[in-house]
Amino acid sequence: MTRPPSYSVVVPTVGRPSLRTLIESLAAGSGPQPAEVLIVDDRPGPGTPLHLPAAAGDTVRVLRSGGVGPAAARNAGWRAATTEWVVFVDDDVVLAPDWPARLAADLTGQPDDVGGVQGCLTVPLPAGRRATDWERNTAGLAGASWITADMAYRRAALAEVGGFDERFRRAYREDSDLALRVMDGGHRLVRGGRQVTHPARPAGFWASVRVQAGNADDILMRRVHGPDWRDRARAGRGRFRRHLAATGSGLTALAAWRAGSRPVAVVAGGVWAALTAEFALARIIPGPRTPAEITRMLVTSVAIPPAAVWHRLRGTARHANAAPWRRTRAVLFDRDDTLIRDVPYNGDPARVEAMPGARQALDRLRRHGLRIGVVSNQSGVAKGMITVADVHRVNRRVEQLLGQVDVWEFCPHDDGDGCRCRKPRPALIEQAARRLGALPSECVVIGDIGRDVDAAEAAGARGILVPTGRTRLEEIAQATEVAPDLRSAVDRVLGGRRPR
Template identity: 70%
Template sequence: MLSYTVVVPTVGRESLRALLHALLAGLDADPGPGPHEIIVVDDRPAPGAPLPLPPSAGPEIRVIRSGGRGPAAARNAGWRAAATEWVAFLDDDVEPGPGWPARLAADLADLPPSVGGSQGRVTVPPPDGRRPTDRERNTAGLASADWITADMAYRRGVLAELGGFDERFRRAYREDADLALRALDAGHGLVLGDRRITHPVRPAGFWASLRAQAGNADDVLMWRVHGPAWRARAGEGRGLLRRHALTTAAALLAVAAAPRSRAAAAASAGMWAALTARFAWERIRPGPRTPGEVTTMLATSAAIPPAAIWYRARGLAAHRRARSWGGPRVVLFDRDDTLIRDVPYNGDPARVEPMPGARRALDRLRSHGVRIGVVSNQSGVAKGRIGAGDVRRVNARVEELLGRVDVWEFCPHDDGEGCGCRKPEPGMIERAAERLGVLPSDCAVIGDVGGDIEAAAAAGARGILVPTGRTRPVEIARAPETAPTLDAAVDLVLGGRRRR
């Protein structure tokens, strides 16, 4: 029987209420196959006002948090929390058409195993009685865009195979195209369904088109990962970056030449003015040409070229070493003497002290979209020296000092109890991988003793030893990979190399 979950990432926009109301109304109106559940992923950095859920929200709506890490991370949190064959993603500002759940079920029913994803059809309503504005025309482009997550369903197994959405895309831009290209490269078909949603044009403010230039940094990541032909493969046009570069260069030359040569400054300024006027007219001509729209287009057309070049430069710097979303997708750390100094049977958060370079090492992994977990033996619980609550309080202090950890696992048993979780047994690694929706083979384990590395080998994960004063020489000799520091271990993970 077909099973699917609907995942909706949100930052709490009021439109979420209308979306969920339409989904629930569709379920009431049609007795066909409905979702196993609707998972709303609250991606606000910190809990705020209650989400705008409909009054009739029942047990089929579950809310989870993703910590404000962006829509790619929020969608990953949603599908990993799902337990169905299919996961359908909706943006929180779309309006599903009548009977959308039944139409989704019909789209997914009997698809061959070779098909990994199904896209819904998007309608952007035009304005009444006038030409569309620049923003309305840009939003209308969603109706013909390929594989956008405004309405996109994927098999959960495909998402797990690909590692989900690339969390290096922190904005709602390009992360859906990236996932689609990776799915196609892996041999999974993507098809267009018959279900429909409406995507209204939402108010965005005077400088919306200027803020949108941040996407130029994401385009660099697409180029690094998918090669120079990525635009054609993703159904994208060439773009205006070269012209923006020429416009920006003309402005800079005019400023630089002004103290030395009025003629050169005037020529450069004239070129800048001509290019800017052309750009502005191309945006004004098809629009309503109201005073407000003309003013917006004139101001933003002057500001967009340097903003585009600035974000392009930032992208080149940030993604200069980017590689395909692959290799270890998760790094699991031992806690004591790896991330923090070992204080035997410590239950006092005030005594937590990070190991040198720990914050930098974890931040480097986060910046590359690698998720982080901790797997830690805590036999002090079994010995009665500390309680499970003490362990959790210490772990919370670790997060305060070192940043967010995606999954915590600790073993409360003592040596000799025969559990399957105490390292060198693989239980904690297997549980952490399952909770994150990956295979143990998608994980790297970094620790300071042989038990950490043996547990990694038993789980089928990659193990990297970072020796400390308590690491025995025989453990170093047996380790398949060693690194002198946490930072060097992260070099191995990000570089994909294996080194003694």
């Protein structure tokens, strides 16, 4: 009998009460439980602790992503995962009682070219009355492709494409973008049989206006996937052309009225009124037609077209030169106790000793075409215990032992100097990335203390902690990604690819 593959569950959250229900439904499910559940707290600042049920158990780990959006939060989750498969679920879904068993069946025996397996989503609509406009929109998720309300990916496939594109700052299009890139990489995406329920949660009066911000993301999709992206992503055409006509006619009417051209203003105003009325009726007729719903539809039907056009223009300007999301291009290492043994304030090349496996780790990265840099605090210069020339001499010895390093950056200052370059500040990483022709988001920083991974986070890079004897327990607990040694850290960078 084939053994089910191991899997991790990643849940980005902003602390909604529904998270507790999700964790309870997972823990109560029949079938193989996940090896780990990674809850990624994406609230902007440290808030009250997440209310997790006692049933969560020891497999649950909470990470922090700092309010950067669901795409970046999911990246933090899968990069911390240790299993072959990573299953993304939203914090407001409820898993079927047999979800773990059906997931195991979905994943077991999948051919190597299958990169992802989607779950089946149900959105229950209210009984005894017609659904509101917002509830009908939520129900549309049931037919959507590749949505991360329940989507399992091979970790290796995620690593190959660099994970989610973090330029998508809201829960919109980031899942379609990822799916297209995974398929472009030669993987197939298939549907499984497991079931999840996605309730249509209550929304505020202006919710339908706020979601028009997704029009900017549509521009990003077009820039990176071409004009046929909607067909490839199985996305509907929407009403943007009508919104553009309504906005244009409304602005024309206002301009003509102010200019004293009453006939033009009347005609343009009539076109605006007709388009707006058609839009409002299309939303009102299928709904419950209560006074509150009708009022909401009338007001928001006036506001939505200009909001959609504004966000489309904003996206056009913001993403004018957008390039495809790129995977890791460079790996930046701390020097002391990461690549070489730490000898405090060492200026003597004869005392340089490579860390175990350092040469093999760097050679693997080189063979995979990744650039290598070193970013190091050297406060001994400020203290007068070593000179800048000493630092360069030690660095040259490191290259003799470990091979060529593409860029060296070090901070000669002490804590009290107030510089931007001393880690955990980001300037060393920013400078190294710039010299390598990369963005900080295209770099991985590997170090042995909290300052290294904090500097990575401050620069917008990915950080991996490789603890040593001087690494504090709280630093290990707070790190998003931890690897036991350099080889394992490089495994993570390369997405589990075998050494060559």
